[in-house]
Amino acid sequence: MSMIEIRKLRKTYRMGEVIVKALDGVDVAIAEGDMAAITGPSGSGKSTLMHILGCLDTPDEGEYFLAGENVAGLSKDKLAGIRNRRIGFVFQSFNLLPRLSALENVELPLLYSGRADAKERAATALRTVGLGDRTHHEPNQLSGGQRQRVAVARAIVTDPAIILADEPTGNLDTKTGQEILALFQALNEAGRTVILVTHDEQVAAHCKRQVRILDGKVLEAD
Amino acid sequence: MLFWTIFKVSIKSLIANKLRSFLAMLGIIIGVAAVISMLALGTGAQQQIMDRFTAMGTNLLVVRPGGQRRGGVRSGSRQTLKLEDAAAIVEKIAGVDAVAPLVQGRAQVKYFNENVNTSLIGASGTYLPIRNFTVGKGRSFSEVEEERSARVALLGSATAETLFHDQNPVGEVIHVGAVSFHVIGVLKSKGDQGWFNPDDMVIIPYTTAMKRILGQDYLGEIDVQAAAGQDMTKMAEEVASLLRVRHRLRQADEDDFNVRNQAEMLEMVSSNTQTFTILLAGIASISLVVGGIGIMNIMLVTVTERTREIGVRKAIGARDRDILGQFLLEAVLVSALGGLLGIGLGYGVTRLVERFTEYIPIVQAYAVFLSIAVSCSVGVVFGFLPARRAARLDPIVALRYE
Numbered sequence A: 001m002s003m004i005e006i007r008k009l010r011k012t013y014r015m016g017e018v019i020v021k022a023l024d025g026v027d028v029a030i031a032e033g034d035m036a037a038i039t040g041p042s043g044s045g046k047s048t049l050m051h052i053l054g055c056l057d058t059p060d061e062g063e064y065f066l067a068g069e070n071v072a073g074l075s076k077d078k079l080a081g082i083r084n085r086r087i088g089f090v091f092q093s094f095n096l097l098p099r100l101s102a103l104e105n106v107e108l109p110l111l112y113s114g115r116a117d118a119k120e121r122a123a124t125a126l127r128t129v130g131l132g133d134r135t136h137h138e139p140n141q142l143s144g145g146q147r148q149r150v151a152v153a154r155a156i157v158t159d160p161a162i163i164l165a166d167e168p169t170g171n172l173d174t175k176t177g178q179e180i181l182a183l184f185q186a187l188n189e190a191g192r193t194v195i196l197v198t199h200d201e202q203v204a205a206h207c208k209r210q211v212r213i214l215d216g217k218v219l220e221a222d
Numbered sequence B: 001m002l003f004w005t006i007f008k009v010s011i012k013s014l015i016a017n018k019l020r021s022f023l024a025m026l027g028i029i030i031g032v033a034a035v036i037s038m039l040a041l042g043t044g045a046q047q048q049i050m051d052r053f054t055a056m057g058t059n060l061l062v063v064r065p066g067g068q069r070r071g072g073v074r075s076g077s078r079q080t081l082k083l084e085d086a087a088a089i090v091e092k093i094a095g096v097d098a099v100a101p102l103v104q105g106r107a108q109v110k111y112f113n114e115n116v117n118t119s120l121i122g123a124s125g126t127y128l129p130i131r132n133f134t135v136g137k138g139r140s141f142s143e144v145e146e147e148r149s150a151r152v153a154l155l156g157s158a159t160a161e162t163l164f165h166d167q168n169p170v171g172e173v174i175h176v177g178a179v180s181f182h183v184i185g186v187l188k189s190k191g192d193q194g195w196f197n198p199d200d201m202v203i204i205p206y207t208t209a210m211k212r213i214l215g216q217d218y219l220g221e222i223d224v225q226a227a228a229g230q231d232m233t234k235m236a237e238e239v240a241s242l243l244r245v246r247h248r249l250r251q252a253d254e255d256d257f258n259v260r261n262q263a264e265m266l267e268m269v270s271s272n273t274q275t276f277t278i279l280l281a282g283i284a285s286i287s288l289v290v291g292g293i294g295i296m297n298i299m300l301v302t303v304t305e306r307t308r309e310i311g312v313r314k315a316i317g318a319r320d321r322d323i324l325g326q327f328l329l330e331a332v333l334v335s336a337l338g339g340l341l342g343i344g345l346g347y348g349v350t351r352l353v354e355r356f357t358e359y360i361p362i363v364q365a366y367a368v369f370l371s372i373a374v375s376c377s378v379g380v381v382f383g384f385l386p387a388r389r390a391a392r393l394d395p396i397v398a399l400r401y402e
């Protein structure tokens, strides 16, 4: 059974007269423990797809099975629970909360799921991403690479089976990007299913498989 | 704990936007201060009125000649109350402790060069305990002196002060009109009561006043003191029907006297001031609503500003109710803090009023708790709309918000 399976996914945006088919009948299946790169030119629908996979957005048509369960019928609270415990999402622009320390940022998902040992787990997650010594810095006191590490720590702190990352290295220099990529590879080796969006052929080449998207359609999936 | 984290985030964002938070609170601060000071003023005024009534004597019926007031004019004769009426009241009505027949007038009182125009009370010795007067110096008059129409006088403390200054008046001779009197006592001061000053008067036996000074055979008033625990309303009715019989009034005739029940008056006046207090506080609380709207306004701005934060929180698993709770808490925090500052300000206002006017405002604990409760509720009520707007944001729309 696939960890993630989508069938005939469609998402259309209307801006006045203009109709944009952001996703135009996408079928993808990703196995448990896989590490997949989604590539394609800008505006091809990668982010739209990732948002739907991350249960942040809903498709107009098509089906999405997460570990065999149809996500379409789930309530808002159930979806929030999935985002909290089963999927970790990493954004291109980090999306850390200002005025909260690195530790507090990483703690947040645990607080929403009501875990008692939030502090220790958050600290462990920060050590995992190599930031054990920066726990009390606020985001604006950290470099881009460090912020993305905090974001990764936040994504893994609830121990989700799936990590989704939308251009996680897009705002980083090449070297820092490679460090972050190594982090994702380590997470994958530890058994997590990782899907990341990237422009970078180098980055894509390090993944186990690639899914190419153009104009809302899957070109090839190998 | 989630609550604590949210609390910290709220506090931080309040501190980060100090001026804006303060402006949001301002309405609440002013509203609560107004309610606190209005309630304190009202309660203080009520207490003062109660004190006055207590000073005049409780368990008291006051019978006066003339019917009930009708359109501002007293109906009936003014010469209907007789000494025998007073005697009959003690004799016939159960539960009466004492009566004081009295006549009133004004008189020119002289002691050598000192000269004062004051109110003259002709009364029996029972008048003093009934009206809660106590003799400070000297003594009250005896029954024998009453019977003999003796020329003895008691002075109110203010009158004594005017006529005698530091000298002891007891034993001196004064003139009331053309008649000379021995001063046998001076009353203790009761303090100015606002509409009259009980310390400014001369009391002489009613017999003396009626025969020698005023030349009248009717009374100006009969004070009736009931024993403790009497039903004053019932006693007032009994007094009225006794007097109707004595005055030979027919069924259709109106009373030619009126009986005032101090307890009822007290209740009426105190319920009037209470109503007035509530009215004032009600008007003041309108500013609380205005304050609430201020909070709503600021919270709406805050929610818009923090749309992206809301998106992030939802992306990592915050449910709608988590977001709702967070913004409600922030609104309540603002309004509760405003409420506390308002209580401080209101208290300050009452201190100033106490210092610079003759009112003595009383800040009651219930008013403080009420203010805290009300300002928190204002936060909940007016924070709800912005908080719900935040909670209902679509995660992806919120994340895309620039």
Ligand SMILES: Nc1ncnc2c1ncn2[C@@H]1O[C@H](COP(=O)(O)OP(=O)(O)O)[C@@H](O)[C@H]1O
Binding pocket: A013, A014, A015, A020, A021, A022, A040, A041, A042, A043, A044, A045, A046, A047, A048, A049
């Ligand atoms: N909220 C939106 N409203 C209108 N059009 C949108 C919206 N989101 C995405 N699109 C459009 O959908 C297409 C796919 O966008 P996106 O998934 O962000 O592409 P990618 O991430 O591959 O660059 C683009 O043409 C984009 O303009």
Ligand SMILES: [Mg+2]
Binding pocket: A046, A047, A048
């Ligand atoms: Mg994109």
